[in-house]
Amino acid sequence: MSVTVTERDAPLVISFPHVGTEIPSEIPVARILDDTDWDLTTLYDFAAEFGATTLVPGYSRLVVDLNRPPDDRPLYAGATTGLVPTECFDGRPLYTNKPHASEIARRRDTYWRPYHDALRAQLDRLVEKHGRVLLWEAHSIDNRIPRLFDGVLPDLNIGTNEGKSCLPALRDAVAAVAAASGYSHVVDGRFKGGFITRHYGQPQNGVNAIQLELAKQTHLGDGTTRVDETRAAKLRPVLRAMIEAALAVR
Ligand SMILES: [Zn+2]
Helix, strand or coil: CCCEECCCCCEHHHHHCCCECCCCCCCCCCCCCCCCCHHHHHHHHCCCCCCCEEEEECCCCCCCCCCCCCCCCCCCCCCCCCCCCCCCCCCEEEECCCCCCHHHHHHHHHHHHHHHHHHHHHHHHHHHHHHHEEEEEEEECCCCCCCCCCCCCCEEEEEECCCCCHHHHHHHHHHHHCCCCCCCCCCCEEEEEEEHHHHHHHHHHHHHCCCCCCEHHCCCCCCCCCCCCCHHHHHHHHHHHHHHHHCCCC
């Protein structure tokens, strides 16, 4: 399944582009799913209560990375992974023979495009209805990946494409909640927002986009791929407050 869209009517879309784990059997990629944003929809279990429209892909980022541009231009200087990753974050190879350009184009049309068509349609629907919409890009990552960044990542990494993907007051409101939360945080640090945040975040057209890259250590059990309910119970009020603060900005 390329994407499961749950339509609701609040001016809020939560996109989970890296939670998928399916890999079509004909794709000869190593089944190393370590870079999945594990169990993130469980963490955001309040989405329905908020009236949020959600987009949940079925396929793994190993099939195609939904948060990379269709032309695969690099988003970050230095080490990163592309539209069709050929290595894990830690550098392990995923292929014996890397996919050719024609295969990359096929995956873009087959697996990337449906997610983006759905996201565009939902944003348009909600801007039509409300005049504006908050696009919350939900992500998670290990807080130590030496190949991608030095040291230990903060708990809450807020990305707004250097302030261009949302109104300044909205960025400030979310950052203020993070600063008061007791978690470490940074705004537009190592993770400034991927393709989705940068492409769809156009406050002048009614779409305010924010990426929240959470350290996995804030909510997963140590060495597991499942939410630890004690950690999640502490983090969820902060997530709710950040989203509420963003929605309150007019
Ligand atoms: Zn992610």
